[in-house]
Amino acid sequence: MPQSAETSLRSVNAGNFNLEVGESKKIVLVDFYSDWCDACKVIAPILEKIAGEGIVKVVKLNVDE
Numbered sequence: 001m002p003q004s005a006e007t008s009l010r011s012v013n014a015g016n017f018n019l020e021v022g023e024s025k026k027i028v029l030v031d032f033y034s035d036w037c038d039a040c041k042v043i044a045p046i047l048e049k050i051a052g053e054g055i056v057k058v059v060k061l062n063v064d065e
Helices: 017-022 038-053
Strands: 010-012 028-033 057-062
Touching: 010 017, 017 028, 017 057, 028 038, 038 057
Parallel strands: 010 057, 028 057
Antiparallel strands: none
């Protein structure tokens, strides 16, 4: 199944967090990650798969930014 804009994993930040998460009509899974975190890198493909299924909205927030 090809990923659409609504089913792909998106990055959020302070500027768009409320729009993407707070005002979402879907359940949102937020991945709080860091580029240096090895565990975050391991879980990333799993989150991509979940996002591609389109059941929940998956966003990622870089905690170092």
